[in-house]
Amino acid sequence: MAKTLTQEFTKGLWEEIAPFRLVLGLCPVLGVTTTIENGIGMGLATTFVLVFSNILIASLRNIIPSKVRIACFIIIIATFVVVTELLMQAFAYTLFLKLGVFIPLIVVNCIVLGRAEAFASKNDLLPSIADGLGIGIGFTLSLAALGAVRELFGANNLTIWTTPNSVIGIQEVFGTNFEPFTFMVQAPGAFVCLGLMLCLMNLMGSK
Amino acid sequence: MRDLLIMVVVLTVLSAFSGGLLSGLRNATAARIEVQQLKFVKGPAIKKILQGVSNDPIADRFSLKDGDMVRKFFVGKFDGKANTVVLESSGKGYGGDVGLMVAVNMDDDTIVGAGVTTHSETPGLGAMAKDNPAFVSQFKGLPIAEMFKVTNDGGKVNAMSGATITSRAVCAAATQTGSIYQKLKPQLSEKLKEFNK
Amino acid sequence: MLNQKKLIVSHAPFWHDGSSIRVRSYHIMLAALPAALFGIFTYGMPALGVVSLSISFAIIWELLINKVTRRTISIGDGNAALIGLLFAMLLPATSPWWLVATGTLVAVVIGKHIYGGIGGNPFNPVLIGVAILMVAWKDFFDFNEALVNYDLGFAMVYPLAAAKHLGTSGIEAFSTAGLLLGQHSGGIGATFGLGLILGGIYLIIRGFIRWEISVSFLAGVFVTALFFHISDPSQYASPVFHLLTGYTLMGAFFLATEDSSSPVNFIPMLIYGAGAGVMAVLIRNIGAYVDGVVFAILLMNLINPICDKIRPKSLGKVV
Structure with a gap:
């Protein structure tokens, strides 16, 4: 409990980086990471929900009766998810078209409920914000990393962000003669890729 | 008893707060979301149907009452004259509703073009209705008053191979636009006159 | 150990004909040779290239994964070479080098070593390699297109x-x-x-x-x-x-x-x-x-x- 705010923040970036260390929240990890852009978009949406639900839950934690806490958490999380969905439709419609059904599915993402139950309901406001931000950014980074690997080999591109007129990122990284390994952007490729990345993380940790 | 009361109160207050927030936000963003949808989903479809149009059909839109329903129509101007109107309807496909947009020339009641907008059909089979323009282009030039049917059912439209159900859905949607058009034709021509001023 | 009184028996079934992995691998390769040689003879140098490349790559990947996972080097048992040979026999003769390299990588690493090496794989490694390539690069497995320049x-x-x-x-x-x-x-x-x-x-x-x-x-x-x-x-x-x-x-x-x-x-x-x-x-x-x-x-x-x-x-x- 003696952790500082910085520690609460940074633990989400490496020690407890959600998809790789805790192996949580795998549905979006496998489903949307066909490009870096989708990974970042999904990660930011989740971060938004995480931070705001953490704020609300941490400040209401003394009011919410423990018997109905899960129901209350879900109401709070679901509210912010719908807020995200509406805002994304209004301001980033192309991203919304790509992420589609995965945005409403943030409600059942166990990272969000997990942080609410394990952290925000037991801690003060500031540590909760730090925790939500850390875990959320860690989640975004891992989605982007997985998306980068899959997009690089599966589509030969690295797209960081698309605006209606231009694309930020590198197209055709390996040149035009490269035949993309399309298996990587398909669903089974996501499992294989995630497995190999987990394997790499463990290998790095074991030294 | 007191515990129970607190639970009920907290949950109710939370739910009410959440509901209020969301409905407020929904109202605030509804107009913007509609614009976005028009821009990114329906806009490209309409532009594809109305090739060579001289105005912006998305800006020139109006709605009419059809019984209890409010339907949206888009106007296309060719050679400076507003004579084309785009209608929307849907038919039951293999994986849900298949949305279809049909552009009708008001002068001779024939179809200028058609395009599938929203669908959840099987990729590679039914989804070809949207991806492959060859299928919907069959509607071009046909009179709108016709009952559209696939050849298997005794009609004129060649079904996509492996996607008879989707083809039927598109035909049903086209037939439905026909009936909407017939019903609202007087009002539609009134509206078009306004655009020609 | 010989005077041990206890009779230790694992559960049935038993199947052992006294051969080692090495002998098995080499005999299976020997049995596959007529068909492979015929293919090389029919399709000429490109086929020879694909077969040699496939076998060498399979052995290289096996060696690499042995090093990375710090296990005993197992290229001597011939299983990697067998995977390489069988894999090449399924490919069209015109397969480019990277197709062979990726395929054998998938076969050896994902098909076999991820599951703990030889004997632990629930799927046939060769087929894992071929299946993933078929899904990813359908066109290269279209034999009509791949072999269009041959007139035999x-x-x-x-x-x-x-x-x-x-x-x-x-x-x-x-x-x-x-x-x-x-x-x-x-x-x-x-x-x-x-x-x-x-x-x-x-x-x-x-x-x-x-x-x-x-x-x-x-x-x-x-x-x-x-x-x-x-x-x-x-x-x-x-x-x-x-x-x-x-x-x-x-x-x-x-x-x-x-x-x-x-x-x-x-x-x-x-x-x-x-x-x-x-x-x-x-x-x-x-x-x-x-x-x-x-x-x-x-x-x-x-x-x-x-x-x-x-x-x-x-x-x-x-x-």
Whole structure:
């Protein structure tokens, strides 16, 4: 409990980086990471929900009766998810078209409920914000990393962000003669890729 | 008893707060979301149907009452004259509703073009209705008053191979636009006159 | 150890013919050689290139993964070379180098070593490699397109593709004898029917593979194809045609019989083989893919653990 705010923040970036260390929240990890852009978009949406639900839950934690806490958490999380969905439709419609059904599915993402139950309901406001931000950014980074690997080999591109007129990122990284390994952007490729990345993380940790 | 009361109160207050927030936000963003949808989903479809149009059909839109329903129509101007109107309807496909947009020339009641907008059909089979323009282009030039049917059912439209159900859905949607058009034709021509001023 | 009184017996079944992994690998490679050599002879240098590249890459990947996971170096047992050879035999002769490299990487690393190395793999590593390549680069497995520049004095049409798209009328040019002697296009080592059958019989006689799996696989293909053929002779090819084209013979003798992914008891072996045969023809005749052997055997690999639950009652009391 003696952790500082910085520690609460940074633990989400490496020690407890959600998809790789805790192996949580795998549905979006496998489903949307066909490009870096989708990974970042999904990660930011989740971060938004995480931070705001953490704020609300941490400040209401003394009011919410423990018997109905899960129901209350879900109401709070679901509210912010719908807020995200509406805002994304209004301001980033192309991203919304790509992420589609995965945005409403943030409600059942166990990272969000997990942080609410394990952290925000037991801690003060500031540590909760730090925790939500850390875990959320860690989640975004891992989605982007997985998306980068899959997009690089599966589509030969690295797209960081698309605006209606231009694309930020590198197209055709390996040149035009490269035949993309399309298996990587398909669903089974996501499992294989995630497995190999987990394997790499463990290998790095074991030294 | 007191515990129970607190639970009920907290949950109710939370739910009410959440509901209020969301409905407020929904109202605030509804107009913007509609614009976005028009821009990114329906806009490209309409532009594809109305090739060579001289105005912006998305800006020139109006709605009419059809019984209890409010339907949206888009106007296309060719050679400076507003004579084309785009209608929307849907038919039951293999994986849900298949949305279809049909552009009708008001002068001779024939179809200028058609395009599938929203669908959840099987990729590679039914989804070809949207991806492959060859299928919907069959509607071009046909009179709108016709009952559209696939050849298997005794009609004129060649079904996509492996996607008879989707083809039927598109035909049903086209037939439905026909009936909407017939019903609202007087009002539609009134509206078009306004655009020609 | 010899004067140990206790009799230690693991549970049945037992199957050991005194051979080592190395001997097994080399004998299977020997059995596959006639068909592979025929393929190299037919398709010339490109085929030789693909085969050599495939074997070398398989060994290199095996060595690398051994180093990375800090295990004993296992390239000496010949299993990697065997994977490389069988993998090359399924490829078209014109496969580019990176296709071979990626395929063997997938086969050796994801197919075999992820599961703990030889003996631990639930799927046939070769088939994992081929299946993933087929999904990712469909065009390179279109034999019509891949072999379009060859003129070898016989119809350069992939027989299964012709049967699928044109019905029986498209395959009149293929005689049974021609199919047996490799006069049709296909994978490097998958066309020479006679060579594959001879190799298979050699392996069965020497006891390296079980006849139950091979025979039931062929029977499954034959019977299912026969039903289809009787129901509509103009659309579905004859059973003999199905036996001799595509990967059927490769599957029966070299792929379905892979040690750790096939059952060990009599009845399970029959179910496994026949199931794969039936699935192969179903995929060919009804499914979206031209040849179904790869996916059929992978599917049966999946139910292999359940198959193995059917086993003889153990005698006496089980501790």
